[in-house]
Amino acid sequence: MRRRVALRLGAALATGAVAAATGVMLSMPTASAAAAGATGFATQNGGTTGGAGGQTVRATTGTEIHAALCNRASRSTPIVIQVEGTINHANTSQVSGGSCSTAGGVIELKQISNVTVVGVGGGAVFDQLGIHIRESSNIIIQNVTVRNVKKSGSPTSNGGDAIGMESDVRNVWVDHTTLEASGGESEGYDGLFDMKDNTQYVTLSYSTLRNSGRGGLIGSSESDVSNGYVTFHHNLYENIDSRTPLLRGGVAHIYNNHYRSLNESGINSRAGARAKVDNNYFEDSKDVLGTFYTDAAGYWQVSGNIFDNVTWSSRSGDTNPAGPNPQSNTTVSVPYGYSLDAASCVPSVVSQTAGANKGLRVSDGNCTPQTPGPTPTTPAPTTPAPTTPAPTTTPTQPSGPNLSLGAGADGSSKADGTSYGNVRDGNLSTYWSPAGSTGSVSVKWGSPTAVSKVSIREAAGSAGAVRSWRLLNHDTGAVLASGTTAGVVSFPRTTLSKITFEIIGAQGTPRIAEFETYSG
Structure with a gap:
């Protein structure tokens, strides 16, 4: 597979796939919604509230993030960690404790629950340092930038994923983040947002993913189909080669996203995956939806999307694009409420809301961005904020x-x-x-x-x-x-x-x- 980014930048979910493909309504588990905040599938399975109600602490290094986790009374004690400044390898060390399992060179959210990591103040940047969520539940990551995480070269972190989830992860809401690389696999980068090995009930919202060979995946192989129930909405995917996302089994709801400069392929539904694709805006891109690089078919329901200067390959071998006139080949229902912006206004809405340091602005469902209640600078941290000389x-x-x-x-x-x-x-x-x-x-x-x-x-x-x-x-x-x-x-x-x-x-x-x- 060619890599253009560097040049431009310098078992439950698999069951029923056949029925879904023939148009049978998909039935999904329902549960009480989360407290106000989380959206999409992250509201299901008991909801996603992160560290709400717990202590709030401030961290300016990766070591301080780990220390905050390790200083809790237990692995499930709620905590909100406010992060400001640049988190990198030099300031991220392993910290030991009974309420944590951390490692150097990566922000490790492992075998824990009820945690919020939120950028505040002048911003939080995880520089060449990935965030790894493993065997954990009820996690919120909000208002942070993660950039240039490598799987080869130096330094390496988190297998090259900006944010990676694996091994029985449940209920994660990633919101208003900027995830970016500076090239593709040949330059040492991997995925920006990956889910593997039984990861479920995840929402990625109001985020920017850019300048990478791989946007992200659900399932690490054609046999890893225990992942799913993932919502992607109001995100910007820009200058990405492929995987926006790659779906292997499972269910994804993909709506009101702006896709721009997808160089090789976009939403890649494979191995029985089912995607509900509503009111997205695809622009200046190639093969934005279909089944690619495999003969294990996936499925999609499409409605209200705009295809602006999108080119489509001819069907041949393992290249099976949905276009040039995408039609639904399954039916997918979702168990939560949501409001759809018209696809025509998605580029404008997303440009004003998606990414870190946008004031957590969201859409009101009528093409109008709005600022929610208190910003993540409140409540005041219970540990003193660092004093850094202003320029x-x-x-x-x-x-x-x-x-x-x-x-x-x-x-x-x-x-x-x-x-x-x-x-x-x-x-x-x-x-x-x-x-x-x-x-x-x-x-x-x-x-x-x-x-x-x-x-x-x-x-x-x-x-x-x-x-x-x-x-x-x-x-x-x-x-x-x-x-x-x-x-x-x-x-x-x-x-x-x-x-x-x-x-x-x-x-x-x-x-x-x-x-x-x-x-x-």
Whole structure:
């Protein structure tokens, strides 16, 4: 299978498959819904509430996350862990205790229950470090970014999965997350969101998955069909080669997602899997639905989807696309209530709601994003929040030469009609905008360059659009500064080859006219 991402970026569920395929209504277990919050299948089987009602603690390292788990009275004592800052290999060690089972180099949620991990403040980034959920139940992961987790090369973590679930996992709600890689399998990355070995009652909502060879899977092989009851809604899949997701057995409800630049295949229903695919928007993609790379057929019910510039392969061998005119070949019912946005407004709604640091905004089911009640900064943590010096900001333009002039530039995405190079051309009338409301742009040099100040200058008419940002040493992934207002930022003099301005929260679509860099 070709990998285009790197080039672009630089036993119960198997039973009844035959009946389902012939149109028999699928019967699913029902249970009381979760408390307000979780959606989709995560509301079933008793519901998903995470650490609600438990102690709230603050963590700024992976070791502190593990310590919070290990300091509980038991493995099921509810806890809310508020995370801020960058979690990486250097600050994630194993912690021992009777209420936990942790490991270094990965956030290990193993053999535990009733836990919420939520990003707060300036944001939570799990950098090259995966989140592993194993033999656990009632878990919420919310408002975090997980990026560049590798299964080969260095460093490795979590088998290359950004978030991975396996071995009798029940009731997981992953919400408002950003899961991203920087290439495909040949570059050392695996899946962004994987479920294996009897994982059930999972919802992935309002999340962004991008720049990866593999979006995610349900079932590790054609015989691993004990997984299922998974809901995917209001997510953005962007620049993904395949597996959005790959379904092996089980049931999935897939609605109101925006799929953009799926390079090889999209929703891959196999081995008797059944997918209810409603009101999604597929754009600039190939073979977005069908059974691929196997002769073990899967099934789908389709309704209200929009296919915008989607190409379809001819049916041949193990390539069996549902298009060019997808038709339902099964019937699937779901046991919970939900509201469908019209497919035509999905790109707009998803761009305003999906991903970390979007204020936990959701759709009201009428194409209108709205902000829910209290944000995850409350209640106040019961352990003191860390004190981190804020970056020095000043409205005065730095003196000396602008090192960005003549340098190179790239980024995560760009809106039509804009260019990365516009941020280092010295012209305030040209600009770069991300494809959505968040994204990153970088300035780079052919040799290490010392930088201690940057000036982020928004284009006329868009001042104040940037609401939350981070400045990264792209060479190491270190956060140089973060804040809520774009402008001039000073930080300790750092020698690097590439510096990145990452927008993690914005009002509307930001426009960056200049990303100026200075040595002093």
